[in-house]
Amino acid sequence: MNRKKAVFLDRDGTIVVHEPYLSSPDQLKLLPNAIEGIRLFKESGYLVIVITNQSGIARGFFDEERLTLIHKKLMSILKDEGIEIDDIYYCPHHAEGIVEPYKVDCDCRKPKPKMLLNAAKQHNIDLTQSLMIGDSEVDMLAGKNAGCTCVLIKNDCNNTSIAPIVDTDYVVKDLLEAAKIFT
Numbered sequence: 001m002n003r004k005k006a007v008f009l010d011r012d013g014t015i016v017v018h019e020p021y022l023s024s025p026d027q028l029k030l031l032p033n034a035i036e037g038i039r040l041f042k043e044s045g046y047l048v049i050v051i052t053n054q055s056g057i058a059r060g061f062f063d064e065e066r067l068t069l070i071h072k073k074l075m076s077i078l079k080d081e082g083i084e085i086d087d088i089y090y091c092p093h094h095a096e097g098i099v100e101p102y103k104v105d106c107d108c109r110k111p112k113p114k115m116l117l118n119a120a121k122q123h124n125i126d127l128t129q130s131l132m133i134g135d136s137e138v139d140m141l142a143g144k145n146a147g148c149t150c151v152l153i154k155n156d157c158n159n160t161s162i163a164p165i166v167d168t169d170y171v172v173k174d175l176l177e178a179a180k181i182f183t
């Protein structure tokens with residue numbers, strides 16, 4: 001069977017407005033053109049998979065049950081738009097966390113590529129045909145480490161106010177602009 005292509009999406013600052021340690025489904029606010037961009041990727045045959053660091057769990061700001069509720073809400077918002085996300089992978093860990101058993105220096109937190117590699121295995125994905133899209137350097141590094149093409153989202157709504165990011169192949173303002181390049 002032919003391997004599939006995927007677009008891996010960071011969550012905060014890429015699909016939804018970045019809220020520090022977003023801990024309630026009611027805080028979810030989609031970024032401009034996110035739905036339109038995801039729709040275009042889906043229509044063009046990409047799997048759409050969310051890859052997100054959620055160290056708020058290790059830090060004790062919310063638990064996995066709460067995160068599941070948040071992700072259910074995100075999926076239902078998208079479903080109302082006729083879009084189905086193929087999967088969501090998250091890393092709940094942080095070495096400086098306070099909650100066991102999440103207080104570990106894990107092998108899945110971005111910039112490590114483990115979540116993308118797991119997704120590739122589980123969904124039969126060709127990483128060299130796939131994209132990592134995100135708003136921070138760890139997203140770009142995780143994508144590079146997995147062998148994907150990397151797209152940085154840079155706009156007024158996200159936290160890309162940091163120093164220039166080198167490991168990126170494209171810079172766009174939102175998911176729709178990204179989708180138009182690759183579809």
Ligand SMILES: [Mg+2]
Nearest residue numbers: 010012013135
């Ligand atoms: Mg982000």
Ligand SMILES: [Zn+2]
Nearest residue numbers: 091093106108
């Ligand atoms: Zn982890």
